[in-house]
Amino acid sequence: xxxxxxxxxxxxxxxxxELLAKHYRFEAQYEDVIDNPYLDDFYNHMERWSxxxxxxxxxxxxxxLMQIRDVKHSVIQDRTIYEDAFIFAPxxxxxxxxTKRDYDNYYSLFELMEASVKGPDxxxxxxxSIPNLVNKIHKRGRDYETSISIDYLSRxxxxxxxxISQYSKGKLLIVDVDxxxxxxxxxxxxxxxxxIDAELHGLFP
Numbered sequence: 001x002x003x004x005x006x007x008x009x010x011x012x013x014x015x016x017x018e019l020l021a022k023h024y025r026f027e028a029q030y031e032d033v034i035d036n037p038y039l040d041d042f043y044n045h046m047e048r049w050s051x052x053x054x055x056x057x058x059x060x061x062x063x064x065l066m067q068i069r070d071v072k073h074s075v076i077q078d079r080t081i082y083e084d085a086f087i088f089a090p091x092x093x094x095x096x097x098x099t100k101r102d103y104d105n106y107y108s109l110f111e112l113m114e115a116s117v118k119g120p121d122x123x124x125x126x127x128x129s130i131p132n133l134v135n136k137i138h139k140r141g142r143d144y145e146t147s148i149s150i151d152y153l154s155r156x157x158x159x160x161x162x163x164i165s166q167y168s169k170g171k172l173l174i175v176d177v178d179x180x181x182x183x184x185x186x187x188x189x190x191x192x193x194x195x196i197d198a199e200l201h202g203l204f205p
Contacts, residue, residue: 001026001074001200006083006164007126007177008156009148010136015183016126016192017078023193026074029067032060043148050092051102057084058110065117077120082169085110087159095155119169122199124192127161130154132178173199 003020005013014030021028038056042049061081068075089106092098098106128136133153164174173195182189 001122002068002077002120003075003122003124003196004077004080004120005124005126006080006160008128008133008153008160010133010140010153011126011128012136012177012182013078013126016124017076019182019189020193020196021076023189024074024076026076027071029064029075029077031079032057036060046092046095046097050098051106054084054089054092054098054106055109057088058106058113062113062117065113069117080120080123081110081113081117082119082163083160085114086163087156091155091159095152122171122173122196123167123169124173124175124196125160125164125167127164127174127176128157129178130157133157171199 003026005017005020007013017028017030020026036053036056038049038053042053058081061079061084064077065081068077085107089098089103089110093100093103130150130153134150137148164172175192175195180188180192182192
């Protein structure tokens with residue numbers, strides 16, 4: 001079983017991944033932000049480091065998918081390879097922060113990788129408003145995220161919604177997180193788990 005959690009910056013992907021991995025006793029695969037050598041540079045000088053960052057994330061995500069494909073146990077993944085290709089890279093290109101040459105190079109590499117992997121059995125999309133994202137980002141206090149603008153988050157949100165509206169790689173569960181606190185409130189977490197169980201077992205919630 002391969003479950004993936006998708007959503008904008010600050011939506012709660014890592015927290016939910018951790019909680020669901022504990023509940024289902026799945027292996028958790030997290031996004032590489034701690035050891036990522038480009039994040040600080042990217043947020044301070046996006047135009048210079050956009051291509052480097054996207055290639056690093058693409059490589060890391062592909063490595064995860066190779067591991068998931070080869071293991072026998074179930075895995076829950078924090079963010080997907082599709083979000084890089086359909087949201088973050090094209091957004092940087094549209095903002096003039098990633099040249100057409102670099103974007104085309106990046107996307108052709110993604111297409112080669114995508115041909116050898118399959119989508120998750122279930123994708124959980126955490127839908128969030130911009131004020132909620134801003135609040136969560138400020139609360140967790142990561143230094144490299146202090147320069148993220150509301151405009152940048154809004155552009156990403158628009159692309160997430162467009163991507164999700166056409167998603168066809170497998171089962172999809174959309175969770176509106178604005179009024180949920182699944183970290184502190186067990187009932188909120190329980191409601192998400194019930195919906196996941198319904199999707200996984202082919203039942204209606």
